[in-house]
Amino acid sequence: MARPGVPAPPPEPPRVGITLQQLRQSQGLSLDELSRKAGVSKSMLSQIERNQANPTVAVVWRLATALGVGVGELLGDGRPAPPAIVTVPAHGTPTLKSPDGKCELRILGPIDLAGEFEWYELTVQPGGALESEAHEPGSREHLSVLAGTLEVSAGSDTSRLKAGETARYAVDLPHAIRNTGKTIASALLVVLHAA
Structure with missing residues (x-):
């Protein structure tokens, strides 16, 4: 709770790392493959997945497009939408x-x-x-x-x-x-x- 006269700290930016990693792995993509597909460097992807970097809007859009998901899903709360098909072995x-x-x-x-x-x-x-x-x-x-x-x-x-x-x-x-x-x-x- 903010004290009177002291502004509240700004909210944390969304951390897309967990969501990005889960989406990439669920599609069977390596960092290299997603890097080529999205036009984003492998090192940047690795930093994003480890929550060591927050991507720009342009990078989020490229990643979402490459993964076939909406930008909102990538910026969500770390839990991707359930897959359309669930296979039970x-x-x-x-x-x-x-x-x-x-x-x-x-x-x-x-x-x-x-x-x-x-x-x-x-x-x-x-x-x-x-x-x-x-x-x-x-x-x-x-x-x-x-x-x-x-x-x-x-x-x-x-x-x-x-x-x-x-x-x-x-x-x-x-x-x-x-x-x-x-x-x-x-x-x-x-x-x-x-x-």
Whole structure:
């Protein structure tokens, strides 16, 4: 807080170093590559990224243009906008297995949607069963078989599905997915929880 009669110090200029480094790295660019693309020396880029220099407006414009972002994003608070596409590597996809090890669910949906909208890649070995208790009233599942055959039961109803077929069924009662065939079956499973 400024004392009466003493002017407040001017605000710090924006520090674009962290943002610049994150944007450059997210695009897989080296300092050399960005230097050539933007027409800014490698040493200047290095100083900017280490917050040892603040670029001029012209340099900020060149860097933003070379990176394909707005000037405002580069002058932001150090946190670049999230990327338009986020890729999850195969090893980063969580997997659940049934107690008998014959059913595997790869969790394809983001964790923040769990309990609302979930989707999985399901693989069921011959003789395997994924048995579930009732979900919230009004909840539904959609099962699309990609390979093999699967049997779906919900309450007292049962349906057998082959590759290319989809079942949509209520899951606010006990339900199960079984592989009664002789080959591995795979499917996409979508769970819509009632609000």
